[in-house]
Amino acid sequence: MAVKITNQSLSWTIQNSSELYGIDRWGKGYFTINEKGNISICPNGSNNKSHDLMELLDELESRKLKFPLLIRFDDILEDCLKNLHKAFEKAINDYQYQGKYQGVFPIKCNQQRHVVEELITCGSKWNFGLEAGSKPELLIALSILEDPKALLICNGYKDQRYIETAILARQLGRQPIVVIEQANDVELIIKSSNLLGASPLIGIRAKLSSQSSGRWSSSIGDKSKFGLSIPEILKAIKRLKEANLLNELKLLHFHLGSQINDIGVLKDALQEAGQIYAELINLGAPMGYLDVGGGLGIDYDGSQTASIASTNYSLQNYANDVVATIKECCESKKIPLPTLITESGRAIASHFSILIFNILGKNSLPSDIPKENEKECLSVRNLRETLVHINSLELKQEKDLAKLQEAWNDSLKFKADALAAFRLGYIDLVERAKAEQLTWACAKTIVNQLPKNILLPKELKKLSESLAVTYYANLSVFRSAPDTWAIDQVFPIMPIHRLSKEPKKLGHFADLTCDSDGKLDQFIDNGKIKNLLPLHEFNQNEKYLIGLFLGGAYQEVMGNLHNLFGSTNAVHIRFTENGNYKVEHVIRGNTKSNVLEYLEHDPEILLERLRKSSELAIQGGHLKIHDAQKLIEHVEASLRQSTYLQS
Structure with missing residues (x-):
């Protein structure tokens, strides 16, 4: 069988880059590659109105916004919200569903004020609401959500003050629904209602027996953290009836877990929930709302499969299944169709932000x-001869790979000989260095000769990984992409420019932290995971920028201060009708003073201690006054600057 002996392409195009990084598969039309080889932003998912990301970044840099930089495109956020409602509107019309859809955004997904405010503003035409899972999130929702028709779903652990706040908010004209997620929530609701002489709207979260899928499949079932079992639901109904509060029970809630990757699990859960909903009505509860929770996934790797990083369904598939299944359940029981609620966060917020480092x-x-x-020495001479031999090999048949394998085995043996000789003192450090250089020169030459698209021996296949380049990235994984470290989440990562040129290096990224886990070394590969990413040659005198995409959900709020790297600079961008853009908001990242104060280190005390040490050094003749002043000035300036490295 003839094999190709070269991996060099005759001409590299932006189409090659698009296929290599899969941007057309996971970008949903929001991101493309333009003729300059730069990423373009298409705010409405259409290439008719695109904006060069590199040109935008150049102008943001002129505003003294340094990297790493988080860019939030509010147009994309609005478009994702619009697409969610369009999908449910279409499903409701197609299936002649005599009810409506009313979504809420789970604040835990992204609690940033400008993000939540933007969603409520954009969603006002649909009376879009919020979901709160804690007391602070409840306070955020109460301050932002002024639409009397918008829903406020109150989830999470609750105490009496939480419930009283919800009751009083209802009297203010809001629509908070306190969801019973623990058995003792019932008694707290009764107690608070008696105390205030008023009651909240009430919901119940059910523990379904249906199975879920994906990384968060444990969110459902008997052992799930939240929700009531069927016996507990019956007890709750009895107590609410005794307390004359059953008439306030309006909502049934369930949750399948975040990032549902398999649409098959959804219909079973919907059928079970639909039957529970009908039985609650039969038990005397008025009901009216069915909350299917979160879980609407996104396709991180573009494979459209049931892998952990993907989904085997579309947004429209999801909406159709929710609408059709609940309609079937309710009509068979001859009960009114409920208003359908989703708590989709990831599907709304993931695409709208890009982290540039x-x-x-x-x-x-x-x-x-x-x-x-x-x-x-003999080992070095043997390695030189092996290198010459590798260069002389001609790969005409697949079996000729054995010659490369044999040559590599020889290289490793001669390298080991040199190391043994060094340990015994027979060769010096220079000779050992030569042996290592020649060994990796052999490896590099072998890799350049390896043919594509055939099965390679395991040892030869690993050579490319051994020769991979580590690119040092100006970011903290723990701050900006914590899920990559915590749960091995993969995000699309790629250069945002130079895409008209072939990336001939294989590499991964090391961040700024002093932690071996501070790295990005898992990358999407159309349904698979690869450890190396094709990248371009790095030139110290030339800017090389990388984008981490689809990280708008959870990453910011879950990041930590490992090594005291704080939040990055962030900007909100809105595009205008004439093709320009507006910088709606600029959120400056943490300074060194900010993170020090967060951990109770007073910058003023730090400076005073340093000043005293300087005075002692001056008195001892170890430091000049001018140099001491320069040191203090450097530290003062540094405290006002970002925690990240400045170019």
Whole structure:
């Protein structure tokens, strides 16, 4: 069988880059590659109105906004919200559903004020509401959500003050629904209602027996953290009836877990929930709302499969299943159709933000060929001969790969010989360095000769990983992409420029933290995961920018201060009808003072201690007054600056 002996493409195009990074598969039309080889932003998912991301970044840099930089495109956020409602509106019309859809956004997904405010403003035409899972989130919702028709779903653990706040908010004209998620919530609701002489709207979360799928499948079932079992629901109904509060029970809630990857699990859960909803009506509860919770997933890798990083359904498939299944259940029981509620967060917020980080440097194994001299040791001479032999090989048939394998085995043996000789003191450090350089030169030459699209021996397949380049990224994984570290979540990551040129290096990213886990080394590969990403050659005098996409949900609020790297600069962008843009909001990232104060280190005390130490050094003749002043000025300036490295 003939094999190709070169991996070099004759001409690289932006279409090649698009296919390589899969941007057309996961970008939903919001991101494309333009003729300049830069990423373009298409705010409505249409290439008719696109904006060059590099040009935008150049202008943001002129506003003194340094990398890493989080860009939030409010147009994309609005478009995702619009598409969610369009999908349910279409399903309701297609299935002649005699009810309506009313969504809420779970604040835990992204609690940033400008994000929540933007969603409520954009969603006002649909009376879009919020879901709160804690007392602070409840306070956020009460301050922002002024629409009397919008729903406020109150989930999470509750105490008496939480419930009293919801009751009083109802009297203010809001529509908070206190969801019973623990058995003792019932008694708290009764007690609070008696105390205030008023009651909240009430919901019940059911523990379904249906199975879920994906990483969060444990969110459902008998062992799930929240919800009432069927016996507990019956007890709750009895107590509410005794307290004359059953008439306030309006909602049934369930949750299948975040990022449902398989649509097959949804219909079973909907059928079970539909039957429970009908039985609650039969038990005397007026009902009116069915909350199917969150879980609407997104396709991170573009494979459209039931893998953890993807989904095997579309947004319209999801809406159709919800509408059709609940209609079937309710009509069979001859009960009114409920208003359908979803708590979709990931599906709304993921696409609208991009984290842009710059590359600071790189590191790779030394594979340059050292200069030859006459007194080289035997191991080094053997490695030189092996390198010449590898260069002379001609790969005409697949079986010729055995020759490359044999040559690599020889290289490893000669390298081991050199290391043994060094340990025994027979060769010096220079000779050992030559042996290592020549070994990796052999590896590099072998990799360049390996053919594509055939099965390679395991040892040869790993050579590319051994020669991979580490790109040093100006970010903290723990701050800006914590799920990559905590749960091995993969996000689309790719260069945002130079995409008209072939990326000939394979690499991964190391962040700024002093932690071996501070890295990005898992990348999407159309349904699979790869450990290396094709990247371009890094030039210290040239800017190289990388984008992490689809990270608008959860990443910011769950990030931590590992090594005291704080929040990045962030901007909200709105595009205008004439093709320009507006910087709606600029949120400056944490300064060093900010993060120090957060951990109770007073910057003024730090400076005073340093000043005293400087005075002692001056008195001892170890430090000049001018240099002491310069040190203090440097520290004062540094405290006002970002925690990230400045170019």
